[in-house]
Amino acid sequence: MPMYAVVYLRYGPYSAVGLSVEHRTFRLEGLQVVLTRDGHEVILEKIDDWDVVELMVNGEVVFRCNIKDLEFGGDGKLDPLCEEARLAVLKAY
Template sequence: MPEYAVVIMRYGPYSAVGLSVEHRTFRLQGLQAVLAADGHEVILEKIDDWNVVELVVNEEVVFHCNINDLEFGGDGKLDPLCEQARRAVLDAY
């Protein structure tokens, strides 16, 4: 994989603490930080699928998870899902 990839982060709406279902980026902050630290360009794209996060590199989904499984806020360094996503992007191509 090229060292610096364009990563499209597609994310769906989810409910937080009993609030209405909406597209929120709070749980994506750590994942964005980890990918940006590796030099990747991250583009956010809203999708209609509930509770979903997908990372797309070269038009191929290389990682997906439930958005509620990501840690809220933070830098992503201690979140094991962020590390899995980071490796999936590095192994893509």
């Protein structure tokens, strides 16, 4: 199993605090930190599906969740979804 992967972090638009529906990356910061800390290359990719976050490795979706379930900002250490995503990427091969 290769240690480092190219991870496509695909994310859809969502509405925050009654604002318009847009692609925002604030909730993805912790996830990005966790993955890059492991040495993975993270490539952000916008998708049209509302409220969705997907991690793709080697063309396969290995993790999926609602973007609103991720913690806002931070380094991802305390977010259980970030740990779940990290493990899914490690098991992708």
